[in-house]
Amino acid sequence: MANPTKEQITLRAYEIWEKNGNPSGRDLEFYEQAEKELNAGATEDEKSETFLE
Template sequence: MTEPTEQEIKNRAYEIWERNGRPEGKEEEFWRLAEQELRNEDKSSPVRTPDTL
């Protein structure tokens, strides 16, 4: 499992902020939510294994 990059978190937090009507003073809340969403997406993605011949 890889950790989301700062840029990925920033982009997701911005999307969340926009979806919520761009409220002021919620930056930390949206940052944490973005981190959690990205981590959950990573966990739910299928693990790929190399094909064996």
């Protein structure tokens, strides 16, 4: 898989943010997690469990 685009990372970060209840002030955290997931090629199951509290 090629390196993810900024748009792909942003969309994944938004998904993570929504799954965590739309908390404010954690945008960089979710962006970095999305970038890490996409670069590592995480499966959908791994992605869906990320950062859920």
